[in-house]
Amino acid sequence: MTRSEGTTLIALLTIIAIAIAGLVAAVSLGARDDAGAVVAAETAVVAPTPEPAQEPxxxxxxxxxxxxxxxxxxxxxxxxxxxxxxxxxxxxxxxxxxxxxxxxxxxxxxxxxxxxxxxxxxxxxxxxxxxxxxxxxxxxxxxxxxxxxxxxxxxxxxxxxxxxxxxxxxxxxxxxxxxxxxxxxxxx
Incomplete structure (x- = not known):
């Protein structure tokens, strides 16, 4: 492998590593938001506001x-x-x-x-x-x-x-x- 090919390979691997790190960070932050939303939804289901029963x-x-x-x-x-x-x-x-x-x-x-x-x-x-x-x-x-x-x-x-x-x-x-x-x- 020539020096130029090695540099290109290292640059390519660096770009891939940065993209993967960005993807992991985005998924991680998004998961936290989704987890918060899921907890809020579960809380709403566990403690609903009582409403009088009405027959449709x-x-x-x-x-x-x-x-x-x-x-x-x-x-x-x-x-x-x-x-x-x-x-x-x-x-x-x-x-x-x-x-x-x-x-x-x-x-x-x-x-x-x-x-x-x-x-x-x-x-x-x-x-x-x-x-x-x-x-x-x-x-x-x-x-x-x-x-x-x-x-x-x-x-x-x-x-x-x-x-x-x-x-x-x-x-x-x-x-x-x-x-x-x-x-x-x-x-x-």
């Missing part, structure tokens, strides 16, 4: 009345997409007939009409002073198909059923606030 809307029985915590009203769920929401208040009295929860702008609730069955409504209700309410889902003829008693609750109904509330066996009256989220099949 996909798992709730259609045409049900519930007194549990209201599931989040999402933009889409189970093949449905949110199209509009509204809220309102009404007063119910002792021994009076059940009051229909109103539709948007105080108009008729958009359900129970011919051709219904595609849409859904998530309806929440609350009595202002915690009075016990009787909530009902009724068919288009006004015949109750589901009933539940709650001071605060929610209903998941298809668009063939109408939501009603009334005061349950208490004297006086109650102010009831409600929110309705309307859903239609996605892509319509």
């Amino acid at each position: 809307l996909e798992q709730v029985t259609m045409n049900s009345i519930n007194g549990t915590e209201v599931p989040a009203a999402s933009d889409t769920w189970g093949g449905f997409e949110h199209i509009r929401s509204w809220e309102g208040e009404l007063t119910v009295w002792q021994d009076s007939p059940a009051q229909l929860i109103l539709g948007p702008g105080g108009n008729w609730f958009p359900a129970g009409q011919p051709g219904c069955g595609d849409g859904a409504h998530l309806i929440t209700f609350t009595a202002a002073e915690g009075e016990l309410l009787t909530a009902q889902l009724a068919d288009a003829l006004g015949t109750p198909v589901r009933t539940g008693s709650h001071a605060t609750g929610w209903m998941l109904a298809d668009d063939c059923h109408l939501p009603y509330v009334q005061l349950a066996d208490e004297a006086g009256s109650a102010q009831v606030s409600y929110t309705v989220h309307e859903y239609q099949p996605a892509g319509r």
